Every structure is written in C-alpha cells, then in structure tokens.
Amino acid sequence: MKRNRKLMMMALPALLMLVVFIVFPLVNAIRLSLFKWNGYSQRMSFLGLGNYADIFTDSLFYRSLGNTLIYGFGSTLLQNVFGLILALYLNMKFRGRNIIRVVVYLPIMVAQFIMGQIMYYFVQYQGGVLNEILSMFGAEPVYWMSSGIAAVILITLVNSWQYVGLCMVVYLAGLQGIPDMYREAARLDGVSRLQEFRHITLPLLVPSITTAVVINLINGLKMYDMIVSMSSGGPNRGSLSLSYYIQLLYFNDEKAGYAAALGVVTIVVIMILTLPINRFLKKREVEY
C-alpha cells in the first residue's frame, strides 16, 4: 500500500492549490460573513447571523436572485435548443460544414467583456445598430434598455448567442457516438425522420443533454463580465446578477461582511439548483 500513498502524493500540488485558493477563501468568507465590516478598516463588529437575516429582507437580493435565475435558466434553455439544432444541422454531410462549425464556435473566443461592449453599440438608443436597422424599415427607434427586465433579456440573448457553440460541440460529440446501425435499422422499418429523432436520437443523447445543461447552468448562473459592459447592472440596478451584486456591495457600498454572507448564500443556491438537476438527468441516461 506504499504505492497507493505515493500515488496520492501526485494529487498534492493540485489539492494544495484548491485548499489555499478556494477552500481557505470559502472558510474566510464564512467567517467574515458573521461581521459588520467595511472591507479595509481594523474595526469589525460581530453580528452573528445578522447579515444572513438582512439578506432575506433585502429587495435587491430578490431582484438579483430572480435575474440570476433568468440568466442561468434562460441561457441554458436557448443554448440547448439552438445548440442541438445546430449540431443536427452540422452533422449532415455537406461541403463546408467544418467551416460553419468554426464560425459558430468563433464568438466564444472573444472576451465576454469585449463582446458586451460591442453589443452595447447594438442596443444604444441613439445611433445603435438595432435602431438603425429598424429605421431602414421606417419603424420608430426602440429604447432597448428601458427597464431592468429588458436589459436582463437582452443580455441573456447575447450570452446565449455567444456561447451556443459549446452546446453544439457537446451535441456533435453525442451524435457521433450514436452507432449508424440504429438509424439504419429505423430507416428500414420505414420510420419517419421525426419519429427517428424522437425515439432514437433523443433518448441516446441524454448523456450529452446532462453535460450541456449542467455546463450552461453553471456558466449562466456565474454571469458577470457581460453585465458589466452591456448594462453596468442598470438601469437603476435592475439587471444585477448575484455575482454583480456581491461585487458592488464589497467594492462600492463597502459592506464586506454582507457581501461575504451573500456569497455564501449564492453558493448554497447554486448547489441546490444544480445538484438535483444533475441527478435527475443522470437517472434518465440510456445504456446501449
């Protein structure tokens, strides 16, 4: 068993990194969440669970939570539907399909922060690209970012478009893992294309769906950079995500203790959301 111990030692550098930079900050954040603290002074006063109690009466917390759920679930839904459609399309045999795959994946390379800046040019009221296109058809300009919810929906759309390539790749991998004989057998039985998709392709894609949903959900719930550059959390803090709200509380409002507590609550919320989904989807996987 000496060999086992030596093998476990191989994991030491990685574990050390995780302990120092993730587990320790987590413990530190939990500790700080029990204090009222502005983030830099020596003075800290112990509050116990006071910060946590405040969260539940904070209307901005509920708004950020709601927005985060839209960012997370909205992006997941859109990316999976369009990712699957794109994968089915780009799994067909036609010349140049590899080029289109490269094109669909391309926006992922651009920093989210920069993509948000570009998209800001699209949704501006004055001189924005969308309004310019509308005016070509003689329509009145629209005030796209008029409310928090409008900003949230637009950011969700842009995020879904930018990262749809990830889903496409996951589904292409899934489609290529389905043996051809299944579909050939179905064709011989005279099954329609839709039935073939519904009864053969889709059930065999469940592992890919699990992967894609969990990846998208985690990314969507973490969303931050794009909100900064597209809406700065506005109008009137209406498009904040939980991540963005934590950051504002810490560096802007100087409520470090409260920000730490919100961070802990965010982790709990994300765990509660992703773990059952992961388990539910895992159960539905088909062996073949």
Add this chain to the structure above:
Amino acid sequence: MSRNHSSHVLCYIAAAVICCITALPFYVLFNMSVRSIHDLGSKLRMPDAVNWDNYVQAFTESGIWRGFLNSLIVVILAVAMIILFSSMAAYGLSRARTRLAGYIGTVNLTVMMIPPVSLLVGTYSLMVAMKLVNTLPGLSLLSAATGIPAALFLYSSFMVTVPRDLDEAAMIDGAGILTTFFRIIFPQLKSVTITQMIISAIGCWNEYLMPMYLLQNSKKHTLILVIKSAFNSFNGVANLPLAAATCVIGIVPVIVFYLALQKYIIKGQIEGISK
C-alpha cells in the same frame, strides 16, 4: 435526387445566415474603430474617410504592448500549473485504490460549481494578507486554482482510456511513479493536453474580474484591463473609436490563434467528450 438537391440549398442558406449573424458584430466593431471621434453617423455604413489614426494611437499611447506582455506572462504561468498539476492529480487519483481518491473526485465536482465571485471577499483579503495583490504571479496562482477543477475532471475521465498495463510494465522495469508518469503516461495524454491547454489559455487571456481587482497598478494591467481603461472617459468624453481600435487589436491575436488551432479546439473537444 431532387429532394437531396433542395435540402442542400437549404443547408447553404442556413450557412450564409449563420456567417452573416456572426460577422455583423465584428464588422460594427471594425467600423467604429476607423472613424474619427466626432463621427456619430451610421455604424453599418463605412465612414466616408477611413481613419487609421486610432490604431496608431492605440499602439503608441495606450500601454497595449505592456498589457500584451503581462497577459502572456499570466497565461503561460497559469496554464503550465493547470496542465501539470491536474494531469498529475488525475493520474494519482485514478490509479490509487483508496476511498479517499473517490471522495476527492466528488469534492472536485462540487468545487467546479462555485462561482469565483461568491468567494470574492474571502479571496481578496487572503490575497492582501499574502501580499499577492498587484503581482502577476499572484494572479496566475489564482487563475490556475480556479482552472484546475475543470481540467482535473477532463483528465480524470480521459485517464480511464489509458491502459494500466503501461504502468505495470514500467513498474516491473523498476521505474518510480514520477518517471512512469512523465515518460509513459503523460505522452499518452497528448491530445487532451493540447485541447485543455488551448481552452485554459483562452479563458485566462479573457479573464476580467480577478485582474480588475488584483491589479490596480496600471503597469501590471493585462490586455483586457488596457482595453477596459480605453473606454474610460477623459474630461467627460470617452474616445470610443480609439477604444474600438484597442478592442480589435485585442481580439485579432485570439482569432488568429483560434483559426490556427481550431482543429484541436473543436475536433479535440468532440473526441474528448464522446470518449
């Protein structure tokens, strides 16, 4: 035959639509970058006088070279740590027949779900205490730590496909664990390593939040932060065309890198996932 033909036409129409939608944002950015600061005209029509001065200004005044170099340092350090530590750990954990190894795998999956921002307060005060604020190695360490869980997960699922006979043969020849790993196992992981290197490098290069708070000294700014400050206004006016030119300069290397290595990114991931 005719049905086949019409479905091919549809394929190409869809292809054209996808290309247009993807190209439009890049076109608008380019259009913005070659106009003068006072030009508030259409973002779709090219300006009458194409103005390359923004690029000249971006290269000479904005500290973009330093940003480029700083980003490169952070990416190289972070990616080296991610690849080395994750592959070693995946090997050790997959070969050790202990219950602890299984637990670590589960904990790793949970850690993957934690958004880095939720730990912001904890991380930042830790970085201050360790005197890692305003240092590039400090940022690299943090980026590496946030990148390790996903890389470890990928390597672990890949390690199953490397036959144990290889280890055993090496062991009979008297090779130690480190020798076995670096001489025998690591070369087997070449394709997944290349894919993971590219993904980690892009993620690290595009990182915004952590550099933003850790690197307040403008001499330490990474490329994204240089771009971000190009959007700041001077005397109440932001030079948006200059900022757009800075964005273009920031995007082009990544796109070239992507096009050169797209085989490893897309095909690499498809093969990696379907294993």
